[in-house]
Amino acid sequence: xxxxxxxxxxxxxxxxxxxxxxxxxxxxxxxxxxxxxxxxxxxxxxxxxxxxxxxxxxxxxxxxxxxxxxxxxxxxxxxxxxxxxxxxxxxxxxxxxxxxxxxxxxxxxxxxxxxxxxxxxxxxxxxxxxxxxxxxxxxxxxxxxxxxxxxxxxxxxxxxxxxxxxxxxxxxxxxxxxxxxxxxxxxxxxxxxxxxxxxxxxxxxxxxxxxxxxxxxxxxxxxxxxxxxxxxxxxxxxxxxxxxxxxxxxxxxxxxxxxxxxxxxxxxxxxxxxxxxxxxxxxxxxxxxxxxxxxxxxxx
Amino acid sequence: xxxxxxxxxxxxxxxxxxxxxxxxxxxxxxxxxxxxxxxxxxxxxxxxxxxxxxxxxxxxxxxxxxxxxxxxxxxxxxxxxxxxxxxxxxxxxxxxxxxxxxxxxxxxxxxxxxxxxxxxxxxxxxxxxxxxxxxxxxxxxxxxxxxxxxxxxxxxxxxxxxxxxxxxxxxxxxxxxxxxxxxxxxxxxxxxxxxxxxxxxxxxxxxxxxxxxxxxxxxxxxxxxxxxxxxxxxxxxxxxxxxxxxxxxxxxxxxxxxxxxxxxxxxxxxxxxxxxxxxxxxxxxxxxxxxxxxxxxxxxxxxxxxxxxxxxxxxxxxxxxxxxxxxxxxxxxxxxxxxxxxxxxxxxxxxxxxxxxxxxxxxxxxxxxxxxxxxxxxxxxxxxxxxxxxxxxxxxxxxxxxxxxxxxxxxxxxxxxx
Ligand SMILES: Nc1nc2c(ncn2[C@@H]2O[C@H](COP(=O)(O)OP(=O)(O)O)[C@@H](O)[C@H]2O)c(=O)[nH]1
Numbered sequence: 001x002x003x004x005x006x007x008x009x010x011x012x013x014x015x016x017x018x019x020x021x022x023x024x025x026x027x028x029x030x031x032x033x034x035x036x037x038x039x040x041x042x043x044x045x046x047x048x049x050x051x052x053x054x055x056x057x058x059x060x061x062x063x064x065x066x067x068x069x070x071x072x073x074x075x076x077x078x079x080x081x082x083x084x085x086x087x088x089x090x091x092x093x094x095x096x097x098x099x100x101x102x103x104x105x106x107x108x109x110x111x112x113x114x115x116x117x118x119x120x121x122x123x124x125x126x127x128x129x130x131x132x133x134x135x136x137x138x139x140x141x142x143x144x145x146x147x148x149x150x151x152x153x154x155x156x157x158x159x160x161x162x163x164x165x166x167x168x169x170x171x172x173x174x175x176x177x178x179x180x181x182x183x184x185x186x187x188x189x190x191x192x193x194x195x196x197x198x199x200x201x202x203x204x205x206x207x208x209x210x211x212x213x214x215x216x217x218x219x220x221x222x223x224x225x226x227x228x229x230x231x232x233x234x235x236x237x238x239x240x241x242x243x244x245x246x247x248x249x250x251x252x253x254x255x256x257x258x259x260x261x262x263x264x265x266x267x268x269x270x271x272x273x274x275x276x277x278x279x280x281x282x283x284x285x286x287x288x289x290x291x292x293x294x295x296x297x298x299x300x
Numbered sequence: 301x302x303x304x305x306x307x308x309x310x311x312x313x314x315x316x317x318x319x320x321x322x323x324x325x326x327x328x329x330x331x332x333x334x335x336x337x338x339x340x341x342x343x344x345x346x347x348x349x350x351x352x353x354x355x356x357x358x359x360x361x362x363x364x365x366x367x368x369x370x371x372x373x374x375x376x377x378x379x380x381x382x383x384x385x386x387x388x389x390x391x392x393x394x395x396x397x398x399x400x401x402x403x404x405x406x407x408x409x410x411x412x413x414x415x416x417x418x419x420x421x422x423x424x425x426x427x428x429x430x431x432x433x434x435x436x437x438x439x440x441x442x443x444x445x446x447x448x449x450x451x452x453x454x455x456x457x458x459x460x461x462x463x464x465x466x467x468x469x470x471x472x473x474x475x476x477x478x479x480x481x482x483x484x485x486x487x488x489x490x491x492x493x494x495x496x497x498x499x500x501x502x503x504x505x506x507x508x509x510x511x512x513x514x515x516x517x518x519x520x521x522x523x524x525x526x527x528x529x530x531x532x533x534x535x536x537x538x539x540x541x542x543x544x545x546x547x548x549x550x551x552x553x554x555x556x557x558x559x560x561x562x563x564x565x566x567x568x569x570x571x572x573x574x575x576x577x578x579x580x581x582x583x584x585x586x587x588x589x590x591x592x593x594x595x596x597x598x599x600x601x602x603x604x605x606x607x608x609x610x611x612x613x614x615x616x617x618x619x620x621x622x623x624x625x626x627x628x629x630x631x632x633x634x635x636x637x638x639x640x641x642x643x644x645x646x647x648x649x650x651x652x653x654x655x656x657x658x659x660x661x662x663x664x665x666x667x668x669x670x671x672x673x674x675x676x677x678x679x680x681x682x683x684x685x686x687x688x689x690x691x692x693x694x695x696x697x698x699x700x701x702x703x704x705x706x707x708x709x710x711x712x713x714x715x716x717x718x
Contacts, residue, residue: 003553003585004516007308007387016589017529017548024530024602024643049589051577052542053534136378143377162375163711164401164626166408168548169640169702173709187389189380199304 008196011188012045017168018147018184019049022129023056025172026180029129030087030122033059035071036247037204038133041185041193043078044202058085060121060130062114065092066228071247074205089121119154122179129172129180137189147186153177190245191270198263207244208266210258214239221254245270306382309515310389312406312439314430315416317394320447324416324485325379325392326357328507331492334381376402385511400659400674401626403430404714407437408700411515414506415444419452419482423465425660431466432659435473436622436676436716438696440518442470443479443509450484454497472662474693477513481506519586520695524552524560525613525688526606527642527698532591544575544591545600550642550697551690552608554592555583562598563605563615563688569596586697603644605688613688613698621701621715622657622692623671623679629705629712631671631679637712638704639683642697647684647706654678679715692716 005013022029031046033039046055061075079086091113094100099120100113122130136143146162148170163171172180185193197204214225216235223229225237242255243266260266315321329335343359350356379390391406393399407413413434417427434442444466452458459482470478481490482501489495492507504512532544554560558571573593574581584590592606600606607613625631631650639648655664657676664678671677692699703713 002516003519003521004307005588006304007306008304010308010587013548013587013589020530020546020589048577049546050532051575051591052536052539053532054536137380143379144375164405164714165711166405166702166714167697167700168409169700171640171702171704171709171711173638173704175709187378187380189382189387191382192387 008192008199011185011192012048012196014187015045015184016049018170018182019046019131021170021172022131022182022184023050025170026129028125028127029057029131029182030060030125030127031055031057031131032118032133033061033075033086034133034248035061035067035075035205036133037193037197037208038135038185040078040202040204041188041197042131042133043082044197044200045184047082054083057131058087058125060087060089060118060125060127062089062118062121063091064114065090066226068205068207068224068244068247068253070205070207087121087125089117091117093117094120127179128174129182131182131184133185134183135188135190135193136186145183145186147183148172149181149183150174151179151181157181191267194263194267194270198267204263205247207247209262210241210243210260210265212239213242213255215242215255222256224253224255306384306386307515308387308389309412309510309513310391310410311412311414311510312391312393312403312410312434313414313416314393314403314406314433315447316418316424316426319416319418320485321392321416322358324445324447324483324491325390326359327485327488327491329379329381330357331488332381332383332507376406383507383511388510400429400433400624400676403433404437404624407433407439408696408714410437410439411518412441412443412510412513413439415442417444417446417462417466419446419448419458419462422462423469427466428469428661429659431470431473431475432662435475436624438474438693438716440515441477441479441513442475443481443506443513445485445506446480446482447485449482449489449495449498450487454482454484454489454495456498456500459501479503479509479513481509520551521585522552523611523613523690523695524554524558524608525550525690525695525698526554526592527644527688528600528602528604528606529643530602531600542593543597544593545606546589546591547606547643548589549584549586551586551695552611553583553585554606556580559609560594560606561609561612562594562600563607563612564686565598565600565604567596567598568609569594569598571595603642605642607688613690615686615688617683617686618651618680619683619687619689620654620678620680620718622718623677623703623713623715625671625673625675625677625713627705627710627712628673630673631675631677631713633669636706638706639681639687639701640704641687641689641701644687646687648681648703650679651682652680654680678718681715689717691718 094117095102100116134142146165214237215222216225216237243258244255260269313321344355346359347356377392381388393402393406415430446459446462463480483490490505526547528545529547532546534542556571561568572595574584575591636649639646653669655666655678656669659676690698699717701715702711705712
């Protein structure tokens with residue numbers, strides 16, 4: 001018999017190992033859940049890691065208030081099915097309390113405001129580890145991220161002072177008030193995620209599949225027409241067949257023209273596409289080092 | 301593409317500055333069509349801005365801002381690409397002397413080490429250092445790429461001389477499987493496509509090698525080792541008495557019905573079930589993550605190890621390791637550190653430094669035994685409790701440890717058990 005795992009099962013095994021390390025090494029972990037496919041994958045892996053027990057940590061959704069309604073519906077039904085506890089960190093509340101200031105103008109987005117809501121929720125819940133679904137193939141600053149990423153008491157990331165990570169040995173030691181961000185799916189690529197979700201027949205929010213939607217174009221990106229985005233007079237709305245490749249805040253998540261109806265269609269599309277998935281994210285386009293700068297301040 | 305049968309291969313790349321490492325990685329990504337249009341547009345724009353005449357593929361692997369400013373790679377960066385046969389993870393590590401630590405980190409999980417040599421310079425000090433690290437870290441396969449062949453007129457003689465030099469030196473090392481390939485990363489010769497300039501070369505291209513090198517036996521399938529990570533107790537009606545030991549197989553094959561011993565207690569039992577959410581498995585092998593249930597109700601917790609009765613690891617407190625030191629503060633003789641081994645944690649004291657290894661010459665220095673950042677040394681430690689260990693040569697998982705500074709919590713060193 002040939003004792004060899006395929007690449008998806010090997011990635012799965014690595015991620016399960018890390019999820020279990022987190023449950024064993026930390027007192028109070030939390031899983032950051034955005035409603036996107038990566039966090040759906042994380043939940044799926046966590047179910048496997050602790051079966052038949054329930055996932056031993058709550059889910060945390062940083063809610064900008066500018067969601068696709070489909071995301072919230074999916075989130076709520078998932079939470080119910082898992083019997084999990086959901087914590088919502090609301091950016092709207094932070095704005096109402098005057099803790100952060102909303103951006104103005106046509107390119108206004110609440111994406112940058114998530115950091116403050118996230119850090120407050122982590123502090124309030126006294127969470128010592130926040131599990132995130134970030135992947136190293138997404139963006140160049142993330143290519144250097146550790147599985148166990150140490151954060152100081154302000155939640156900041158110091159790329160020059162990361163702990164070396166060898167073999168499968170993870171050092172979770174920290175001072176009081178510090179915490180860790182943990183990225184169990186670091187080694188997955190976008191294609192791996194889709195192939196795995198297809199293999200496992202995981203149900204996904206309808207947004208990922210092609211559907212008719214009112215959209216308009218801005219700087220080469222298609223954005224969903226919604227009340228949260230102020231349109232320029234020159235920007236015209238048209239109805240197209242589109243789907244999301246990532247799901248985030250409506251104001252900065254681009255949609256793509258696509259006819260992909262099934263997960264297999266999506267795999268086909270991802271395998272042949274010529275644009276990176278974050279290519280549709282206007283938040284990354286703000287400057288060449290936008291992600292790195294946000295991460296240093298405590299973004300995911 | 302039949303992704304259900306594709307395997308995962310991890311490799312490191314090492315070379316001195318300017319040997320062409322970034323160009324080679326860029327070339328592999330480009331020729332395997334792993335580059336996206338927006339990435340390509342971004343590096344085209346950057347190349348143009350910098351006044352370079354052609355698109356610089358090396359920019360594809362450029363990392364953080366500070367690195368771009370200095371034009372060097374400062375940390376391990378991970379890259380991904382796939383072909384229909386395999387998915388690849390590259391641990392891209394910088395070649396500077398001061399970054400032995402990164403090279404060791406990248407090497408720790410690699411199946412293949414890719415060492416780059418500039419054909420004009422041949423085997424240099426850094427080549428030797430990279431090979432020594434690959435050998436110390438027991439990377440199963442080594443592929444030596446002799447690059448910039450276009451600058452030596454694709455000469456077979458140059459290639460053969462370098463190969464001979466390297467082999468002479470590698471004979472002193474513990475490396476089993478070495479391959480040589482003459483390439484031009486810049487022009488793409490023998491990277492993905494066969495070179496038309498080097499028809500004297502009978503070997504395969506680098507990509508063919510990476511797609512086909514036999515990695516199925518890189519794990520230890522003989523000595524059964526299961527470090528317990530976490531105990532699963534559902535506390536739900538339907539799983540009332542469920543007590544599962546969650547972990548990842550570190551070695552050997554576990555089968556339902558196997559007689560096992562639990563360390564450190566020494567109690568024996570039988571495997572009742574190997575559980576996963578998809579159902580029961582008849583057997584489990586590395587690197588699978590599973591949950592093991594035993595027939596008998598014995599007290600087992602994280603840090604314990606399930607092994608086979610007739611094949612047990614060493615249970616020891618006095619341990620010798622080859623240590624690589626990572627911290628600016630030197631190793632303290634008689635100093636105390638936390639030590640992490642599989643899922644166990646203990647404290648240890650540094651009893652003796654046997655010698656410091658000069659990683660350029662393999663010379664054992666018995667006089668100057670101050671162990672500074674990026675040094676490698678043979679060290680004797682004593683732990684506060686017994687660890688369940690194998691020699692690193694036998695098993696990279698049960699044979700490795702890391703050291704943590706008890707004051708700063710930094711990971712200060714890594715050890716390979718002898
Ligand atoms: N002629 C030639 N030049 C090369 C080759 N590979 C790399 N170079 C050049 O060597 C220089 C250093 O390459 P780079 O990839 O940045 O090296 P690194 O420091 O090892 O990452 C660059 O100017 C490359 O264009 C090659 O195969 N032939």
